[in-house]
Amino acid sequence: MFRDITLIDLLSSQENGPHTLVDVRSPSEFSEATIPGSINIPVFSDEERAEIGTLYKQVSKEAANERGLEIFAAKLPDFIRQFKTIEMPITVFCWRGGMRSKTAATVLDLMGIHANRLSGGIRTYRQWVVKELEKEDFPTELIVLNGYTGSGKTLLLQRLANEGYPVIDLEQLAGHRGSIFGQIGLEPNNQKKFDSLLVRQMQEVKDESVVFIEGESKRIGKVLVPSFLFDKKENGIHVFIHLPIEERVKNILLDYNPWDSKERFVEAFGLIKRRIHLPIAKEIEDSLNVGQFELAVKLLLEYYYDPRYEYSTSKRPHEYNFVIHAETIDDAYAQIVRLSKTFGKLITK
Structure with a gap:
């Protein structure tokens, strides 16, 4: 089973050796801001994320989840292949440590690929950056x-x-x-x-x-x-x-x-x-x-x-x-x- 880690855990692990951070958000979210040094292996493309968001707002959460599962299932083999090329310890994250990173970590665990999940997602990292600058x-x-x-x-x-x-x-x-x-x-x-x-x-x-x-x-x-x-x-x-x-x-x-x-x-x-x-x-x-x-x-x-x-x-x-x-x-x-x-x-x- 994957393990949730805090940002402090993550920063400490990076000091102790190589560590691969994987941002599973969409390419446009990754381009706007990410944790420095991260790579992008998205669960959804920008268009897919927009489609699911529309279903969530206009139809229901259940309809959005079903469509999300359908989209992700189709791309699952390629998703796993990309992670298999990573040899270092892995931590995945999304915006708030929500469904996308949880789904990614769960699927990877089922395929025998251990990955941590960053609790609080990139939002907690952004909060840490702001506090560091405020010091x-x-x-x-x-x-x-x-x-x-x-x-x-x-x-x-x-x-x-x-x-x-x-x-x-x-x-x-x-x-x-x-x-x-x-x-x-x-x-x-x-x-x-x-x-x-x-x-x-x-x-x-x-x-x-x-x-x-x-x-x-x-x-x-x-x-x-x-x-x-x-x-x-x-x-x-x-x-x-x-x-x-x-x-x-x-x-x-x-x-x-x-x-x-x-x-x-x-x-x-x-x-x-x-x-x-x-x-x-x-x-x-x-x-x-x-x-x-x-x-x-x-x-x-x-x-x-x-x-x-x-x-x-x-x-x-x-x-x-x-x-x-x-x-x-x-x-x-x-x-x-x-x-x-x-x-x-x-x-x-």
Whole structure:
């Protein structure tokens, strides 16, 4: 017989080794928000869930249950096959720990596949995330990477993370690069998903003495950075990275790959076109339309992003603890690594 476990049980078991979480809700529910690291093996598709919901409201609970059983029975062999590919301990969950997860766990048990069921479902996890954020407790010192658009801050964070340095990458968690073109080629996350991913990343680095983060604004795409973390970032140790504009253009083109989404770039530019002096705005738009992205990006930096950055930093000036002048992103990374020894000394003073 399957076992109901609490969220505390689940979190403890994850600390002790590999554990597979299976969200048995519909694909759209899974896409909206889930427990980070989960996989989706749905009991019902979005259309099937809508059909059963309609029967429940318009006919009866019994009719909805009968139709649900009919649908699930037809897909049962494939459902079991997917679970048989999982070798680790398994915990299934739905929204409230209700019929979908109970049905899944019961059927799996009958087929000799042991799976726990999360009591309270993802709702209890969401409540835990909210409470964790309400604690406003993150004692670790933040090393904040600043610089003009295209300075490679995200690339530097990714490289630092790959080399084992503790990092919180807010843009990655938001699924957005923080600019008017920021969601092109990405899948922006909603606040619930962002909060869950952020809490997990904070838990992973909470015992580090310093954590690298980018100098983001409070809003990134669709989401807001919690006030306590934003304030801690504002009061962190700030590093300003200077790169030549040619290198910044290369970094942007590498990150955005605009050749694959020309129409979306032209469309996004239309949202800011009126904020740029007309002759320059027309030159940028013409360059985007004919695929001259290097020129378009250079003009955008010179006439839009750099002036806006200078204006915003003049309103809330930072006293930068360190300033890096680099010729390339590799040079900037090497200087940050050398400085990393200084960060620890600075904090212990």
